[in-house]
Amino acid sequence: MRAFLILAALPATMFLSSCAGGRIFRPSPLKIASSFESAGNPDEAIRVLKNASVEAGIKPADKREILMALAELYAGQKDNLSAIQTLREAAQLGAGDPFIGLRLGELLLQEGLTGDALAEFVALEAMGVRTPSLFFGMGQVYHRTGRFLKASSYLGQYLKIYPDDKKALMMLYESYEALGKYPEARNALSGCAALMTKEDFAVKMAMNWMRDGNPDEAVEELEKIRGEYPGADFYLGLAYYQKGRLDDALKIFSRSASSPEDEASFFSALVLFELGRKDDARTIFRKLSAKGKYARYCDIFLQ
Amino acid sequence: MPRGLAFLFLFLAAVSHSFDTEDHLRVLASSRWKAHRAKTALVLSGGAARGLAHVGVMRAWQENKLPLDLIVGTSVGAIVGALYASGLDGAEIDKIITGLNWNEFIEFRVTPARILNLNSIISSEKMGEWMFSHMGNKKFSDLDIPFVCVATDIRTGEKIVFRDGDLIPAVRASSCIPGIFEPVEYRRRILVDGGVVDNAPTDLAAAEGADMIVASWTGGSRMLEDSRSIIAVLTQVIAISGTVLSRRQLEKADVVIEPDLRDVSPLDLDKFAYSFEAGYDATVRKAAEIEKMFLLKTLGKMKAAQ
Numbered sequence: 001m002r003a004f005l006i007l008a009a010l011p012a013t014m015f016l017s018s019c020a021g022g023r024i025f026r027p028s029p030l031k032i033a034s035s036f037e038s039a040g041n042p043d044e045a046i047r048v049l050k051n052a053s054v055e056a057g058i059k060p061a062d063k064r065e066i067l068m069a070l071a072e073l074y075a076g077q078k079d080n081l082s083a084i085q086t087l088r089e090a091a092q093l094g095a096g097d098p099f100i101g102l103r104l105g106e107l108l109l110q111e112g113l114t115g116d117a118l119a120e121f122v123a124l125e126a127m128g129v130r131t132p133s134l135f136f137g138m139g140q141v142y143h144r145t146g147r148f149l150k151a152s153s154y155l156g157q158y159l160k161i162y163p164d165d166k167k168a169l170m171m172l173y174e175s176y177e178a179l180g181k182y183p184e185a186r187n188a189l190s191g192c193a194a195l196m197t198k199e200d201f202a203v204k205m206a207m208n209w210m211r212d213g214n215p216d217e218a219v220e221e222l223e224k225i226r227g228e229y230p231g232a233d234f235y236l237g238l239a240y241y242q243k244g245r246l247d248d249a250l251k252i253f254s255r256s257a258s259s260p261e262d263e264a265s266f267f268s269a270l271v272l273f274e275l276g277r278k279d280d281a282r283t284i285f286r287k288l289s290a291k292g293k294y295a296r297y298c299d300i301f302l303q
Numbered sequence: 304m305p306r307g308l309a310f311l312f313l314f315l316a317a318v319s320h321s322f323d324t325e326d327h328l329r330v331l332a333s334s335r336w337k338a339h340r341a342k343t344a345l346v347l348s349g350g351a352a353r354g355l356a357h358v359g360v361m362r363a364w365q366e367n368k369l370p371l372d373l374i375v376g377t378s379v380g381a382i383v384g385a386l387y388a389s390g391l392d393g394a395e396i397d398k399i400i401t402g403l404n405w406n407e408f409i410e411f412r413v414t415p416a417r418i419l420n421l422n423s424i425i426s427s428e429k430m431g432e433w434m435f436s437h438m439g440n441k442k443f444s445d446l447d448i449p450f451v452c453v454a455t456d457i458r459t460g461e462k463i464v465f466r467d468g469d470l471i472p473a474v475r476a477s478s479c480i481p482g483i484f485e486p487v488e489y490r491r492r493i494l495v496d497g498g499v500v501d502n503a504p505t506d507l508a509a510a511e512g513a514d515m516i517v518a519s520w521t522g523g524s525r526m527l528e529d530s531r532s533i534i535a536v537l538t539q540v541i542a543i544s545g546t547v548l549s550r551r552q553l554e555k556a557d558v559v560i561e562p563d564l565r566d567v568s569p570l571d572l573d574k575f576a577y578s579f580e581a582g583y584d585a586t587v588r589k590a591a592e593i594e595k596m597f598l599l600k601t602l603g604k605m606k607a608a609q
Contacts (some may be wrong), residue, residue, distance in 0.1 A: 149393075294324070295326065300603050
């Protein structure tokens with residue numbers, strides 16, 4: 001009886017399968033591509049999805065799904081431009097899918113196409129999308145293009161939802177610092193300390209205090225790491241200079257691990273000039289003047 | 304630790320830093336050398352609707368924390384400058400101008416009497432009310448940032464400089480495009496737009512003691528498409544003469560910010576968003592140059608004081 005049923009079912013299945021364009025009992029291209037991808041063969045997965053996307057009679061919704069998966073495969077292979085092109089094609093198959101827009105914006109941003117990324121995000125915002133990814137994307141674009149007021153506003157909204165996102169906190173710190181909102185910048189910097197070395201953190205915090213007109217706090221911050229990181233000595237010298245302790249500044253500049261750009265020498269020459277040791281200062285300015293970066297500043301003291 | 308390794312460590316520690324000399328000099332300029340800071344003036348030109356690009360300039364100026372000790376304005380530059388000097392920030396001015404309904408603001412009254420008397424085409428009465436709603440009854444001495452503006456005495460052709468007294472009549476006079484807005488009677492003079500005699504008053508900034516002058520230039524003209532419109536012809540005439548007059552004045556500026564307004568006419572009030580972006584971008588592009596110039600001038604003053 002069982003054998004009879006199987007024999008009867010077979011032609012029926014073949015008939016239905018041919019009516020449905022051969023889809024029945026054929027694994028979906030997404031599943032095939034997924035198994036190729038899992039097996040470490042993304043090229044084959046791409047080939048499968050590409051072929052499937054141009055198959056005759058494919059429904060727009062299915063095609064869009066395939067194209068989105070294909071875009072992710074391209075992105076996984078660092079071929080963002082193909083991923084962008086594929087997503088754009090997917091977007092045309094059904095307007096208003098916020099996921100496509102967000103992913104497009106993200107990839108455009110990765111490729112440095114900030115104008116196009118912004119256009120995607122702005123369109124999503126106009127559609128009423130208010131997701132954390134959108135806030136983060138907008139924050140990133142504005143941060144990268146130097147529009148720090150807008151960047152801080154979007155990043156702030158994002159961080160209300162994900163307060164521990166250190167990358168966002170870092171961008172928020174840089175935005176606040178650029179806007180001159182120093183206390184807010186300090187808060188953000190403290191939140192992303194784990195992203196940087198102890199020295200980097202101390203130097204950033206010290207510079208923040210100095211920009212905020214508080215060299216005492218900067219000195220305190222730098223004294224904590226002084227023995228461990230001689231590279232931070234320059235900043236300690238700068239803080240002493242800002243405080244008006246010129247002799248201490250000079251001492252620290254002279255022993256600081258001087259940078260290849262002679263930053264410490266340049267500032268020690270400025271201190272010498274202020275101390276009235278103008279000939280000593282001019283000797284340094286003269287030497288540095290030959291080096292492009294400082295020439296304009298040094299020449300003022302050599303005229 | 305072997306000496307070679309210690310040296311390598313020190314070397315790597317040193318090169319791992321990228322020093323930002325300008326940032327370090329800026330710290331000293333804003334604190335230790337405060338008394339020697341270069342006094343920086345921003346001169347905002349005329350240009351009617353093109354001059355709204357100054358709103359973007361102010362926004363970028365603020366966001367880039369560029370130094371500002373004096374604003375000099377003429378015409379629309381006087382309006383934007385006065386708003387900023389009175390304490391409104393770039394974002395607030397942007398919001399005010401974006402929300403402005405120009406049709407309500409400009410009241411057309413082409414009555415027979417007005418035409419016969421040839422007073423003006425557009426009444427500017429509401430301009431004063433609008434200014435009052437945003438700046439209040441302020442005097443020049445009440446402003447957060449020192450501000451000076453220029454108008455023209457239509458009877459004598461004199462350049463009239465306002466640096467004290469009531470703010471709003473001075474700004475109204477400075478921005479009163481002749482023939483389009485009614486002249487303003489103030490201090491026993493009949494005053495029109497300052498751009499008639501000086502569309503980029505850089506010399507005024509120098510006279511006020513500025514060490515460094517940055518001009519935001521939104522004047523200039525573009526190809527006149529419609530020569531049948533009386534307003535278009537009048538504004539084009541003013542734009543052309545203003546450009547010729549301003550060439551020498553702009554040479555006196557240390558830095559000139561020139562937004563790309565080739566597609567904006569002096570009448571394109573509806574292109575504010577575009578003009579804003581043009582002003583913003585042009586300022587961001589010049590920010591580093593302005594910063595460096597400021598530091599150079601400050602160092603020069605510091606040297607002179609020693």
